Amino acid sequence: MGKVVGFELSSQEPEKAAKFYSEVFGWEISEANWDYWPVSTENSKERTGINxxxxxxxxDYPHGxxxxxxxxSIDNSISKAKxxxxxxxxxKMEFEEFxxxxxxxxxxxxxGLVQRK
Structure with missing residues (x-):
């Protein structure tokens, strides 16, 4: 419980940001889905990272x-946080796997809080 499992960079120019992080750090950027570009920061056995x-x-969160x-339990965690x-x-939003x-x-x-299904 409480493990950091990912990150999200918010940008008003996400295509430009994706190009920047790909070029500078070698991140693998997948095709966008719902204005969200999945990022993999681990491209070899020597490099592990959080995706x-x-x-x-x-x-409400234009940059950051x-x-x-x-x-x-996302419901319990939301209640405790509040x-x-x-x-x-x-x-709480529902997606296919979480x-x-x-x-x-x-x-x-x-x-963000994530609860896997």
Missing amino acids: GGISKGPN TRIQIEVD DNGAMVVRE FLAYLVDPTGVGF
């Missing part, structure tokens, strides 16, 4: 980086 993505930043934290001063900026929600901690740092 994530680059997205077209929404109005958010980590994604895997939890056993009880400790967090604000939910995106309610649930995802975005929150902001009491200091203003954004993060």
